[in-house]
Amino acid sequence: MTLTEDHQEWRRLIEAAELTRFTAEALRAAGARHHDAAVTAEVLVAADLGGVESHGVARLRRYVEGLRNGDINRFGVPEIVTDKGSVSVIDAHNALGQPALCMAVDLAVERASQFGTSAVMVRRSNHMGIAGWFAERAARAGMFAMISTNAVPQVAPMGTSEPMFGTNPLCYAVPTTEGTLCFDGASSTVSRGKLEQLDRLGEPMQSGWALGPDGKPALEAADTVTGLINRKGYALLPLGGGKRDHGGHKGSALGLFAELLCGPLAGAQWSRHTYQGGEAGLGHFVICLSLDALGDADTIRAGVEQLSREVRGSAPVDPEAPVRVPGDRRRLVTDMRLAHGVPVLESVLTDLDGIADFVGIDPVSALTYDA
Amino acid sequence: MTLTEDHQEWRRLIEAAELTRFTAEALRAAGARHHDAAVTAEVLVAADLGGVESHGVARLRRYVEGLRNGDINRFGVPEIVTDKGSVSVIDAHNALGQPALCMAVDLAVERASQFGTSAVMVRRSNHMGIAGWFAERAARAGMFAMISTNAVPQVAPMGTSEPMFGTNPLCYAVPTTEGTLCFDGASSTVSRGKLEQLDRLGEPMQSGWALGPDGKPALEAADTVTGLINRKGYALLPLGGGKRDHGGHKGSALGLFAELLCGPLAGAQWSRHTYQGGEAGLGHFVICLSLDALGDADTIRAGVEQLSREVRGSAPVDPEAPVRVPGDRRRLVTDMRLAHGVPVLESVLTDLDGIADFVGIDPVSALTYDA
Numbered sequence: 001m002t003l004t005e006d007h008q009e010w011r012r013l014i015e016a017a018e019l020t021r022f023t024a025e026a027l028r029a030a031g032a033r034h035h036d037a038a039v040t041a042e043v044l045v046a047a048d049l050g051g052v053e054s055h056g057v058a059r060l061r062r063y064v065e066g067l068r069n070g071d072i073n074r075f076g077v078p079e080i081v082t083d084k085g086s087v088s089v090i091d092a093h094n095a096l097g098q099p100a101l102c103m104a105v106d107l108a109v110e111r112a113s114q115f116g117t118s119a120v121m122v123r124r125s126n127h128m129g130i131a132g133w134f135a136e137r138a139a140r141a142g143m144f145a146m147i148s149t150n151a152v153p154q155v156a157p158m159g160t161s162e163p164m165f166g167t168n169p170l171c172y173a174v175p176t177t178e179g180t181l182c183f184d185g186a187s188s189t190v191s192r193g194k195l196e197q198l199d200r201l202g203e204p205m206q207s208g209w210a211l212g213p214d215g216k217p218a219l220e221a222a223d224t225v226t227g228l229i230n231r232k233g234y235a236l237l238p239l240g241g242g243k244r245d246h247g248g249h250k251g252s253a254l255g256l257f258a259e260l261l262c263g264p265l266a267g268a269q270w271s272r273h274t275y276q277g278g279e280a281g282l283g284h285f286v287i288c289l290s291l292d293a294l295g296d297a298d299t300i301r302a303g304v305e306q307l308s309r310e311v312r313g314s315a316p317v318d319p320e321a322p323v324r325v326p327g328d329r330r331r332l333v334t335d336m337r338l339a340h341g342v343p344v345l346e347s348v349l350t351d352l353d354g355i356a357d358f359v360g361i362d363p364v365s366a367l368t369y370d371a
Numbered sequence: 372m373t374l375t376e377d378h379q380e381w382r383r384l385i386e387a388a389e390l391t392r393f394t395a396e397a398l399r400a401a402g403a404r405h406h407d408a409a410v411t412a413e414v415l416v417a418a419d420l421g422g423v424e425s426h427g428v429a430r431l432r433r434y435v436e437g438l439r440n441g442d443i444n445r446f447g448v449p450e451i452v453t454d455k456g457s458v459s460v461i462d463a464h465n466a467l468g469q470p471a472l473c474m475a476v477d478l479a480v481e482r483a484s485q486f487g488t489s490a491v492m493v494r495r496s497n498h499m500g501i502a503g504w505f506a507e508r509a510a511r512a513g514m515f516a517m518i519s520t521n522a523v524p525q526v527a528p529m530g531t532s533e534p535m536f537g538t539n540p541l542c543y544a545v546p547t548t549e550g551t552l553c554f555d556g557a558s559s560t561v562s563r564g565k566l567e568q569l570d571r572l573g574e575p576m577q578s579g580w581a582l583g584p585d586g587k588p589a590l591e592a593a594d595t596v597t598g599l600i601n602r603k604g605y606a607l608l609p610l611g612g613g614k615r616d617h618g619g620h621k622g623s624a625l626g627l628f629a630e631l632l633c634g635p636l637a638g639a640q641w642s643r644h645t646y647q648g649g650e651a652g653l654g655h656f657v658i659c660l661s662l663d664a665l666g667d668a669d670t671i672r673a674g675v676e677q678l679s680r681e682v683r684g685s686a687p688v689d690p691e692a693p694v695r696v697p698g699d700r701r702r703l704v705t706d707m708r709l710a711h712g713v714p715v716l717e718s719v720l721t722d723l724d725g726i727a728d729f730v731g732i733d734p735v736s737a738l739t740y741d742a
Contacts, residue, residue, distance in 0.1 A: 086457055087487030087664035116458030117488040119660050144636060159694035160685040170621065174631055181631075183624035189617055208617060215688045239618045240610055242688065246560055246579060246617070247610045253541065253554035253697050254625070256682075260545055260552075264674030265515060267666055272681065287658065289490050293458035295638055303635030310643065311627075314531040317586045317613065323530035326624050 012349055012366040013341030020045045022352070022364040023057055029359035030067040031074035032096060040098040043129035048342045050330040054193025055130045058348045062127070063096070064355055071278055072096060072126050078103050086115040089267060090122045094279050097128030101147075101284050105134045108286040109141045116293035121266035122284040127151070132184030132330075134286065135173035139180040142291050146172045148258040149284040150271040154228050155188045155255055156235035158248035161215040163228075163235040166271035167191055168258030173327075175291065176305040177298075183326035187255040188236040192228050195221045208241030210234060261285045341367050383720055383737040384712030391416045393723070393735040394428055400730035401438040402445035403467060411469040414500035419713045421701040425564025426501045429719045433498070434467070435726055442649055443467060443497050449474050457486040460638060461493045465650050468499030472518075472655050476505045479657040480512045487664035492637035493655040498522075503555030503701075505657070506544035510551040513662050517543045519629040520655040521642040525599050526559045526626055527606035529619035532586040534599075534606040537642035538562055539629035544698075546662065547676040548669075554697035558626040559607040563599050566592045579612035581605060632656045712738050 024041035028034060040063065048056030066072035076095030080088055088107055092100035104120040111118035128134070131147045138145030151166025165187075173182035190209050198205060199221035212218040213233030227234030238251030261283075263270030268283030275281070291297040308325040316323050337343070344352075349366060356363040391412050398408035411434065419427035437443035447466030451459055459478055463471035475491040482489035499505070502518045509516030522537025536558075544553035561580045569576060570592040583589040584604030598605030609622030632654075634641030639654030646652070662668035679696045687694050708714070715723075720737060727734040 082664075082666060084664045085485070085487040087661070089665065114456070115486050115488070116456040117486070117490045117658070119488045119665075121665065144632070157682060157685075157694065159687055159689075159692060160682075161688050162685040164682060164685060170625065170628075172628055172631075174636075183627070185618075185621045185624065187621075189611070206616060211688075239621050240560070241617070245577060246612070247556075247622075249695075249697075250541065250556045250558075250610050251618075253556065256554070256697065257541075257543055259678065260543075260675060261515070264671050264678060265545075265660070265662070265665055267670075270678050287488070287660075289636070289658075290458070291636070293453075293455045294460065294490075294492065294636055295453060299638075300635050304631060307630065307635060307641050311528060311531075311535060314528075314533040314535060316530055317532050317582075318530075321530060323528065324620075326620075326627065 010346045011343035012346065014344050014364060014366050015341050016045060016049055016338055018365050019048065019057060019342055019344070022356075022361075023060060025361050026060060026064055026355050026359050027067065029361050030064040032067055033074075036096050036099040039102050040096050040129075043098045043133045045342070046133045047130045048344070049334045049337045050130070050132075051333040052130055052330075053345070054191060054196070057344070057352065059127070061351055061355055064359060066126070067096075071280075078122070080107070086111050086118040088118075088120045090120060092122055092125035094124050094126065097126040097282065097284070100125045101128045101134050101286070102137070104284065104286050105138050105145070105147075108145070108288040109138050109143055112143055112288035112290045113292070116290055118288045120286045121261070121268075123266045123268035124279070125282045125284055126280045127282065128284060130184055131169045131171035132173065132182050135171050135184065136180050136182050138286065138288055139173035139175045139182065142175060142297055143288040144172070144174045144291065145289075146287045147285065148262060150259055150262040150268075150274060150282055152275055153271045154192065154236050155238055156211060156242070157238060157252035157255065158242055158244065161211040161213075161233070161235055163231070164272045165238070165252075165255040165259055166274070167236065168255050168262070168271070170254055174304055175301050176308060177301045178305060179331075181304060181308060181325060181327055187239055187251060187258065189239050189241060189251070190236065192225060192236065195225050199225055208237060208246065210236050211242060381717045382714035383717065385715050385735060385737050386712050387416060387420055387709055389736050390419065390428060390713055390715070393727075393732075394431060396732050397431060397435055397726050397730055398438065400732050401435040403438055404445075407467050407470040410473050411467050411500075414469045414504045416713070417504045418501045419715070420705045420708045421501070421503075422704040423501055423564075423701075424716075425562060425567070428715070428723060430498070432722055432726055435730060437497070438467075442651075449493070451478070457482050457489040459489075459491045461491060463493055463496035465495050465497065468497040468653065468655070471496045472499045472505050472657070473508070475655065475657050476509050476516070476518075479516070479659040480509050480514055483514055483659035483661045484663070487661055489659045491657045492632070492639075494637045494639035495650070496653045496655055497651045498653065499655060501555055502540045502542035503544065503553050506542050506555065507551045507553050509657065509659055510544035510546045510553065513546060513668055514659040515543070515545045515662065516660075517658045518656065519633060521630055521633040521639075521645060521653055523646055524642045525563065525607050526609055527582060527613070528609060528623035528626065529611075529613055529615065532582040532584075532604070532606055534602070535643045536609070536623075536626040536630055537645070538607065539626050539633070539642070541625055545675055546668075546672050547679060548672045549676060550702070552675060552679060552696060552698055558610055558622060558629065560610050560612060560622070561607065563596060563607065566596050570596055579608060579617065581607050582613060
C-alpha cells in the first residue's frame with residue numbers, strides 16, 4: 001500500500017492489465033457484449049492510468065448498475081442514421097457511450113481519409129469517459145481530431161447561477177513525430193472531481209470556481225460536491241469564472257460550442273434536458289481533418305513537434321516547473337503506472353469489491369508490494 | 372460631438388456608409404484593387420459598428436502604409452495551392468488578409484455544400500480583422516462555421532512569461548431562425564485593446580491578465596501596452612491566467628489549437644515566427660459543417676433558437692443584467708450605430724484625416740449633430 005503525497009487516503013496498486021480485465025469482466029457480467037465491455041474497460045482504465053481518476057473505474061458502478069437496471073440499453077446497437085458524404089449521424093440507441101463514440105471515431109477517420117474532412121455526431125448516447133482517448137485514436141490514424149460531448153448540467157453560463165451546461169470538454173489531438181499531442185479538459189474552470197479531491201485534502205476552494213444556491217461564490221468543497229450531485233442549486237463556473245473581467249463569457253462560449261454541436265446539430269438534447277425519463281440522452285461529436293489531404297503528413301508532424309519543442313523550451317516562470325505541452329504530464333504518469341501499477345483509492349477498491357459481489361465475479365487482484 | 376460614458380475622450384459620429392466609403396477609397400488610393408478594398412473596408416467598419424473598435428478603422432493606417440511600402444503585397448492574388456475534396460489550402464501571397472479569408476470562406480461553404488464538411492487553410496496572409504464577420508458570412512449560407520487566425524506573438528502560454536502565441540480567437544457561428552449566433556473572442560483573458568481602453572480611463576489592471584518582464588503580474592496598463600507593442604518582455608496571459616488553479620492550461624490549449632491549425636497544418640508559421648523579414652506570414656483556417664447534411668436545417672435552426680431562448684431566460688445573478696447569448700450585445704450596438712452613426716474617437720478621426728492627406732483623398736465627413 002502507498003500513501004500518495006497529494007491524497008490523504010491509502011491507495012493500493014493494481015496492474016493496469018488486471019484492472020482492465022476485471023472492469024471488462026464486470027461489464028460483461030452486467031450484460032454488455034464482449035467488444036463493448038472491452039472498449040469501455042480500456043477507456044475507463046486509460047483515465048486511471050493518465051491520472052484522471054474522476055473518469056476511471058471509480059465510475060464503474062454507474063455503468064454496471066445502469067446496464068443491470070436498464071438505464072443503459074445493453075441490447076442497443078449504435079446505428080448510422082444519416083450518411084451524407086463526409087457527415088454522419090449515429091443513434092446510439094441508449095447503449096454504452098464508449099463503443100458508440102469509438103464507432104463514430106472510426107467512421108470519421110474513414111470518411112476524412114476519403115474526403116479530407118469529416119464530422120460524425122452521436123445522439124441518444126451515454127457517458128463516454130475521457131474524450132482524449134478517442135481523439136488520440138483518430139490522431140494515431142493521421143488526423144487532427146476534435147471531440148466533445150455534452151453532460152449532466154452542472155455549469156452556469158456567465159450571468160446566471162442555474163446549471164445549464166455540462167462540463168463539455170475542449171479536446172483535440174494531432175500526431176507528432178513522437179506520438180500524439182492531445183489536450184482534454186473541461187470547459188468549466190474546475191471539474192467536480194477536483195472539488196472531491198480538495199474535500200479529501202481539506203483544502204479551500206477559490207472564488208470563481210462555483211456558485212451556491214444564493215448565487216454567491218461556493219467555498220465549501222463538501223457542500224458544493226453534494227449540492228452538485230443532488231442538484232441543490234449549486235453550479236460550477238465556466239473557464240474564466242462568473243464575470244466578464246476574467247473572461248467568463250469566453251468560457252461560457254466554449255461550453256456553448258459543445259452544447260450546439262452535441263445538441264441541436266446532432267439531433268440530440270442539450271445538457272439541460274439530458275438525464276430525463278431514465279435515459280441519459282447525451283450527444284457527442286467527432287470532427288476529423290486528414291493530414292494527408294493538407295499536404296505532406298510527415299512535414300506536418302515534424303512542424304507540430306518543432307512547435308512543441310519550442311514551447312517546452314521557453315523560459316519557465318518557476319525554474320522548478322518546466323513549460324509543458326498538452327499531454328506531457330499524462331504521458332509521464334501513464335508510463336509510470338504502466339510500469340508500477342495503478343494506485344487505486346481504498347474506497348474505490350472497496351466499491352470494486354462490491355461490484356464483483358453484485359455481478360458475481362472474482363474481486364480484482366491488488367498488488368501487495370509498496371510503491 | 373458626444374462624450375460616451377465609458378470613454379473619457381470626445382467622439383464624433385460618422386455614418387456607417389460614409390465610414391465604409393472613406394475606408395475603401397483610402398485603401399484603393401493606397402493601391403488595393405477595387406474588390407479587395409471593398410471587402411477590407413466592410414470588415415473593418417463591421418468591427419466599429421459592433422463595438423470592437425480595436426479591430427476597426429483605428430487600424431486603417433497600418434493597412435494603408437503596408438500597401439504603400441510593400442509590407443502588404445497590393446499585387447498579390449490569393450491562389451488555391453491544394454485542392455483535395457473537402458480540404459483546400461490558399462496561399463495569400465502576402466496580399467490583404469480580408470479578401471484572402473473571404474475567398475477561403477466562400478470556398479469552404481461551396482465544398483461543405485458538396486461534401487457536408489470542409490476545411491480551408493490560408494497561409495502567407497495578413498491581419499484579417501474580426502473573425503466573427505467571416506463566421507457569420509458562412510452561417511448565413513447555412514453552415515456551422517469555426518474560424519481562427521494566428522497573430523503577432525503576445526500571449527505567454529501557462530508556465531512561461533515569453534510571448535509565444537497570438538491572441539488567436541475562439542470564433543464560431545451558426546444560423547438560427549432569427550439570424551445568426553456568433554461568438555468571437557481572443558483566447559487571452561483580455562486583449563491589448565482592452566488595456567488601451569483602461570489606460571484611457573485610468574482604471575487599474577487585474578492580476579492574471581498580463582506579465583511584466585520580471586515574470587510578475589503587470590498592473591500598469593500604459594506600460595503593458597507599450598511593452599507589448601515594442602516587444603519589451605511583456606505578455607498577455609491566456610484565458611484562465613498564468614496558473615493551473617483558474618485553468619491557465621486550458622486557455623493555453625485554446626491558443627495552441629489555433630497555432631496548430633494556422634501554423635503547421637496550414638503550411639504556415641506559428642505566431643512566434645510571424646512578422647519576420649517584412650512579411651506578416653499569418654495563417655487562418657475555416658472549418659464548415661453544412662446543416663443540410665446533418666438533417667433538416669430548419670429544425671436545427673429552431674433548436675439553436677430554442678437553446679438561446681432558454682439561456683437568455685435563465686435567472687440572472689444580477690437582476691439588472693439579463694443573461695446573454697454570444698452576439699446579443701454586438702447586435703444591439705450594431706443596430707444603434709447603423710441608425711445613429713458610428714462614434715469615432717477624436718484621436719482616430721485625426722488619424723483618418725492624416726491618412727486622407729497621405730493618400731490624397733478627401734477627409735471623411737463626420738456628422739455634426741449630437742448623439
